[in-house]
């Protein structure tokens with residue numbers, strides 16, 4: 450059977466094998482794959498400078514990889530997002546996060562990201578197999594999905610400005626530009642009014658409370674995602690040709706989809722009315738929307754997935770959506786790139 454590309458997203462699996470799906474596909478619940486988490490500490494890997502956290506299926510197969518660049522320009526540990534990321538992985542992806550403490554400006558962290566991807570391509574499969582992931586689980590380094598939270602997006606965009614690499618789809622969660630919340634350090638990946646030089650299918654999630662100031666005095670009155678540095682700055686800069694979706698979770702805040710123990714203290718504005726169940730629903734929403742987008746891009750029939758993204762009445766939390774270039778045909782996995790315009794003399 451002819452599959453658009455040989456990856457093991459859950460319904461692709463059933464398309465390729467002709468097997469019926471076990472139960473009804475529900476992106477907002479865990480998928481059919483059993484996930485194992487593996488931590489790789491840089492201390493014990495001479496050629497690796499980042500701490501990695503990986504969520505991988507344990508069933509035999511070759512899986513696409515989603516690199517998830519964490520907040521604080523990759524200073525946040527991947528395990529901060531373990532519920533959301535293992536949920537995504539359980540639908541048939543390997544998720545890789547990386548982190549280290551470094552006060553380098555976000556743009557200067559692109560080499561960290563590149564070095565880690567190079568290390569992973571050579572070493573990660575063996576490392577995972579040594580840590581209990583079955584040897585018939587393989588990673589497809591030719592099928593990469595780039596995703597990030599907060600200032601992780603700054604690093605990811607800066608990378609894509611220099612090359613598409615093997616990235617075929619892009620996911621922004623609450624993207625933040627700049628290097629500090631006051632915008633004092635001069636380090637930006639986007640210039641308002643200019644378009645980015647890469648064209649890739651893109652899903653953008655904003656939270657309604659991103660620009661609001663959290664309750665804790667420790668934030669010195671600053672927001673975690675000031676309006677001029679965050680969401681619209683990214684959305685407006687996307688290539689006019691890119692098929693793209695922007696979803697706003699109107700009631701939630703910048704950190705509201707991380708694991709519960711990391712969303713305390715009010716450093717970032719949070720949804721103060723939400724119950725534990727509401728936060729759980731939000732984590733499932735963020736994961737499920739990510740799965741919908743990836744499925745829409747990689748599978749032949751995008752209709753069921755796009756209808757979940759494009760109809761806020763189907764959302765499991767309150768939200769709204771904007772769509773550009775969804776058009777008559779389904780999005781495909783691609784990335785095209787043009788050299789940056791040379792600076793004016």
Ligand SMILES: *[C@@H]1O[C@H](CO)[C@@H](O)[C@H](O)[C@H]1NC(C)=O
Nearest residue numbers: 655656657680681697698699
């Ligand atoms: C998201 O929704 C909130 C609440 O309606 C609004 O204040 C905010 O500007 C919206 N954000 C974006 C990026 O559209």
